[in-house]
Amino acid sequence: MTEPPVRIGIVGAGIGGLSLALALRERGLQAEVFEQASELTEIGAAIGLAANAIREFARLGLVGELTAASTIPTELIYRHWRDGSRIAAHPVRQDDWYAKQFGAPWFGIHRADLQKILSAAFDAEHVHLGCRLVNITEQAGSVTLKFANGRTYEADLVVGADGVRSVVRRWVTGADDMVYSGTSAFRGIVPTENLRCLPDPHAIQFWMGPDGHLLHYAIGGAGEAVNFFAVVETPRIWLHNASVTEVPDEVPAASFRGWHPAVTEMIEAASSPVRWGLFTVRPLLRWYRGRVVILGDAAHGMLPHHGQGANTSVEDAFALAGLLADARGDDLETTFSRYQGMRRARTRQIQRSSQVTSTLLHLPDGPAARARNAKVAMVPQDFGWIHSYDVQQALAASGAVSVGHSRNEPS
Amino acid sequence: MPPDQVLAAMTEILGGVAGIDQAGITPETPLADLGIDSLMMVEVVVAAEDRFGLLISDDDWARFKTVLDATRYIDQAGGGLG
Numbered sequence: 001m002t003e004p005p006v007r008i009g010i011v012g013a014g015i016g017g018l019s020l021a022l023a024l025r026e027r028g029l030q031a032e033v034f035e036q037a038s039e040l041t042e043i044g045a046a047i048g049l050a051a052n053a054i055r056e057f058a059r060l061g062l063v064g065e066l067t068a069a070s071t072i073p074t075e076l077i078y079r080h081w082r083d084g085s086r087i088a089a090h091p092v093r094q095d096d097w098y099a100k101q102f103g104a105p106w107f108g109i110h111r112a113d114l115q116k117i118l119s120a121a122f123d124a125e126h127v128h129l130g131c132r133l134v135n136i137t138e139q140a141g142s143v144t145l146k147f148a149n150g151r152t153y154e155a156d157l158v159v160g161a162d163g164v165r166s167v168v169r170r171w172v173t174g175a176d177d178m179v180y181s182g183t184s185a186f187r188g189i190v191p192t193e194n195l196r197c198l199p200d201p202h203a204i205q206f207w208m209g210p211d212g213h214l215l216h217y218a219i220g221g222a223g224e225a226v227n228f229f230a231v232v233e234t235p236r237i238w239l240h241n242a243s244v245t246e247v248p249d250e251v252p253a254a255s256f257r258g259w260h261p262a263v264t265e266m267i268e269a270a271s272s273p274v275r276w277g278l279f280t281v282r283p284l285l286r287w288y289r290g291r292v293v294i295l296g297d298a299a300h301g302m303l304p305h306h307g308q309g310a311n312t313s314v315e316d317a318f319a320l321a322g323l324l325a326d327a328r329g330d331d332l333e334t335t336f337s338r339y340q341g342m343r344r345a346r347t348r349q350i351q352r353s354s355q356v357t358s359t360l361l362h363l364p365d366g367p368a369a370r371a372r373n374a375k376v377a378m379v380p381q382d383f384g385w386i387h388s389y390d391v392q393q394a395l396a397a398s399g400a401v402s403v404g405h406s407r408n409e410p411s
Numbered sequence: 412m413p414p415d416q417v418l419a420a421m422t423e424i425l426g427g428v429a430g431i432d433q434a435g436i437t438p439e440t441p442l443a444d445l446g447i448d449s450l451m452m453v454e455v456v457v458a459a460e461d462r463f464g465l466l467i468s469d470d471d472w473a474r475f476k477t478v479l480d481a482t483r484y485i486d487q488a489g490g491g492l493g
Contacts (some may be wrong), residue, residue, distance in 0.1 A: 120435055285466050345457040349450050356449075385450065 008032070008324075009145055009155035011133050011168050013040060015047070015111075016162035016296030016313030018118040021126070022060060023321035026403065031151060033122070034145065036162075037131035039296040040119050040229055045187055046110050046219045046227035048204070048307040051102035053314035054390045058104060059403065065117045070107035071218040072343050073204040078376045081209025084199065084260040088377040092204065101380070102387040108204070108217040108227065110189070126171075133162065136171045136292065143291045150318060156294045157332055159320065161313065164279050165243070166298030180238040181278045181303055184231045186252040188270025195226060197262040207263050210364035212256065214263050214304075229304065229364060230256060231278070233362055238277045247275045249393065261382075278303055280355075288336035295320060301341075302351040303358050306386055312347050318391040319343055326400040342398050350386060417463070419455060423443045424458045438479040459485065 006029060011035040013035035021031045047064065056067060075094060078087040091097035092106060099105045119127060128151075135146040136158070145153045149243045160168020164178060192201050196302045204217035216228035223275075233253050252275075279303035287294050296313025320339050327335040375382070392402035412420075418438060426433040429445045436445065447455065456472045459481065465488050475481045 283466060283469070285460060285464070341461070345454045348457060349453045352449070352453060355469070 005141075007153075007155045009034060009153050009158045011145065011158065011160050012130075012162035012298075013037075013115075013119065013127055014161060014163060014296070014313075015118065015310045016113060016298075016317055017159075019053075019056075019314045020124060020159060020161060020295065020321060021122050022118065023318045024054070025122070027321050027325035028327060031126065031320070032155075032158075033127045033146065034043065034131040034133065034153065035127065035129050036148075038130040038185065040127070040129070041112060045229075046108055046189065046217070047114060047310050048217060049107040049109060049114070050307065050311045051098070051104035051106065051387045052391075053311040054104040054107065055315055056318045056391060062117060062121060064116070066107055066109065068103075068221050069113040069117065069219075069263065071202065071220060071223040072105055072107060073217050073396070074200065075203045076246070076375050076379065077200060077203045077205045078379075079205055079207045079260070079375075081207050081213075081259050081263070084207075084262060086221075087208070088379070089203075089372045090380050098387075100383070101142060101229060103390075106204075106387075108219040110219050110225075110227075113227055133167045136168070138290050156291065157324075160294040161296050161317075162296045162298055162389075164281060164297040164301035166294060167382065168292060169281070169284075169294050169298045170202075172287070172292055172294055177282050178279050178301070179357070181280055181355075182236055182301070183231050183233055183278045184235065184273070185276045185278060186233070186239075186267060186270070187228060187276060188218070188257070188272070189225050189227050190265070190266055190269040192224055193227050195262070195266055197260075197265045198226070201226060204380035206361060206376075207260065207342040208361050208363070208369075209259060211362050213361040214259075214266070216257070218267065226266065228270070230267055231305075231358075231361070232256075240277070243277050243279060244278070245275050247273050249273050249276070259385060269381060280351065283351070287340045287344070288333070291332055293320070293336045293339065300351050301349040302347075303354040305354045305357040305361065306350055306383070308350050308354070308386060312350060315346070315389065315391050316343055319395060320401050321397040322391070322402065323398075326395075337396065338400075342394060346389070346394075354384075412463070416485045417485050418478065420462055421459065421478055421482050421485070421490065424455055424462065428454045429459065437479060438482065440475050441477055442475065457479075463488075465489070 001099040008031040010031050010033045013033045021033050024031050072093045076090045133150040134148050137144045139255050160166050202218045202223045207214040211233040214230040216226050219225050219227050288297045295316035323335050323339050361371045422433050422436050428451050456467050463485050
């Protein structure tokens with residue numbers, strides 16, 4: 001090889017950044033990952049890993065470890081906010097329905113466990129903690145990252161995987177493209193045994209009501225805890241600098257007064273009364289500038305109502321790695337343009353659908369809610385396109401070399 | 412870009428996404444009649460954005476009912492002139 005070694009800097013050691021580091025390594029490319037936190041401790045919350053991401057991790061041999069830390073839901077159930085009646089239910093683990101349908105399972109997992117598994121599969125030596133990006137400068141032939149701790153890194157290419165508040169995105173677009181959604185959430189993780197009112201504690205369930213909903217699913221190898229996410233249509237305007245703000249103890253449960261006891265019991269059982277503002281990134285025309293490109297929430301931060309924020313960043317990561325490995329002769333702009341061309345419509349479809357879903361989940365009882373109830377009965381048919389997506393097939397269709405799958409080939 | 416070229420380009424994009432012959436698409440043809448659902452519409456919008464170098468917000472494209480609506484919007488937004 002006469003080509004010089006490619007210096008790749010990834011900003012952010014979240015799920016997107018670590019997935020990219022692993023995806024690049026699979027393709028024979030080494031990256032350095034820079035993370036502003038001084039330790040790899042993801043926030044205290046869980047995540048749903050869907051088939052579209054797991055099929056990539058499966059190829060890397062990570063499914064055993066993921067399985068040990070995850071719960072596969074029994075069913076996906078939609079319930080009425082007050083009386084708790086089952087509006088619609090779809091099998092997930094039952095009959096192995098989901099995995100058979102989409103070629104890989106769905107896992108509820110703590111973010112910290114996922115981050116631990118991904119970082120262990122990578123290499124601590126190439127993850128640089130305590131590096132908060134403050135500046136990007138371009139010079140002929142390279143780009144330099146400057147961090148608050150005084151460190152610098154000169155790279156041939158930089159990937160911003162630094163989330164919805166991305167510093168890298170601001171450099172790429174020259175604007176603040178973050179938008180407050182007008183909705184916020186309370187979240188928590190509760191021992192399953194403390195939830196005496198909860199029917200089907202190992203299902204993934206949406207409780208849908210006026211101006212809000214509560215989503216929960218179990219996590220841990222034995223479903224020993226339940227992770228919940230309770231969304232309200234307030235405040236209209238977000239006045240805080242941070243995405244998270246403390247609220248008085250009684251606020252989370254009071255926001256769901258009159259709802260089914262399973263809902264209020266779950267919210268009351270959680271500690272730390274904190275409100276999370278839900279932010280998105282407005283659709284962007286370009287995801288790159290010069291030698292710098294963005295992925296995941298930085299590029300297309302979305303509402304979490306399809307549970308696809310992290311899953312689409314995993315898709316982005318494996319797509320970008322495939323295109324970079326396949327195009328070392330081409331200039332970066334050509335490769336970045338291919339990446340954007342492969343990812344922009346897909347992620348915008350999910351971003352848009354998540355927005356529509358937010359409204360549908362928050363309808364008062366009445367004709368619109370009844371129409372919505374008929375729709376949620378069709379969820380596996382209507383939203384299969386999200387879960388059946390296969391990055392390697394998409395790469396192959398775009399003319400790039402895919403690494404294929406050792407299993408889970410769709411029939 | 413002159414409006415008739417915008418119209419021609421939009422017709423080409425729609426025909427490609429819907430998988431139908433462009434000859435069957437007139438400016439007044441309702442998009443719904445072409446079988447364009449909301450997922451396909453996002454593909455059309457993203458392709459149009461790339462072609463004309465402008466961003467079409469979700470609120471704006473949700474109002475497009477015909478090829479002509481989309482063409483007028485892009486024309487007024489100055490698409491292709493930059």
